[in-house]
Amino acid sequence: GAGVSQSPSNKVTEKGKDVELRCDPISGHTALYWYRQSLGQGLEFLIYFQGNSAPDKSGLPSDRFSAERTGGSVSTLTIQRTQQEDSAVYLCASSLSSSGRDEQFFGPGTRLTVL
């Protein structure tokens, strides 16, 4: 596709339920990132995938959060037993590589609301 796509665009769920958010990076981009944007915390890094290397999970706020990337392309961010403080916009980004010379292109985001 032309850009990073994410689905769903909006997700409303009840506290305690699990949710899955999907990200399709730009074709050919080997690096994929998840960020979270919330009013109180601004933009926060969550997790980073580069090729077949082990992901950098250092930004995940709790063990309720996990992510995987299948086949080096599509990624899924899973939040288990959602809490109200998980409400935020979850942004996915991809870049051609992690060389530091390539900008990150962001998707439209998934707005998650936990009731």
Next chain:
Amino acid sequence: ELKVEQNPLFLSMQEGKNYTIYCNYSTTSDRLYWYRQDPGKSLESLFVLLSNGAVKQEGRLMASLDTKARLSTLHITAAVHDLSATYFCAVDPTQGGSEKLVFGKGTKLTVNP
């Protein structure tokens, strides 16, 4: 821990005026990015600054990077209403490459006719 501070956080200006947004960061980095975000939209890449003294210009926006001062500026020349948006700077703190960007809190710019 890398901290990125932007100021001002809110900026209201009239069309035709000039202004500068500042981005300070706390640890060594030579990679800094500026993004624009319109309400309800995602982040749009504006500039990638990869070395000390880098200066890039696009239309009415010009960004610069001083790695010694750990400072980047985004200068707006002769503002127009279409520039109204939130502007974020982001710093890559890693040595090896672009991984986890650390973002400033953003500057919400409103350009009034």
